[in-house]
Amino acid sequence: MEQSLDSIQFVIEESGWMAPLLFILLHVFRQVFFIPVILVCLLGGYLFGVFYGTIYSLIGLTFTSVAFYIIAKRFPNVTTKLFDLKKKYLGSYQRMSLVQMMIIRLVPFIHFHLISLYLLEISHTIKEYTKYSFYACIPPAFVFTSFGHLIHELPLPISLTLVAVLFIVFTIIGKKEVTYKWNDFFTAKS
Structure with a gap:
């Protein structure tokens, strides 16, 4: 087993720029294969180390978010249905700060693109969306790459405590305002 791991490491080192490029593309296409973010980031930490694995994961996750933005703008009917589902299950008045979104991206069982929907709501241009997505991808890229194997292997009580x-941190940092629209109280008479 150790010999095969060493041979994989040797192939990665000898492949030059192709290995990082393939790893970034794996991030972009991972949702097609239903591979969780945490597994790809763990792989990046193993193959490239914490520093380069984090950088490559951050680039890949940002590209994934931009691809989501492009698809969302291309198919507005699907995006509207996703917003309706989000509104039905999470409420329409819930606003999250960018720090909250960064924390939620650390929770492995929360879908990656749920936060992308929130980012889509608060951003007006692709430049703004990309900037917010980049910031929101920093914590999972770093934590899953460097400490992901520890989180994954922790006993259940410690995982639940985490x-x-x-x-608790998510709740404390949250915005304390709720926005109501005029039409929620007064309906127009036909």
């Missing part, structure tokens, strides 16, 4: 701490 999720509880993240929930």
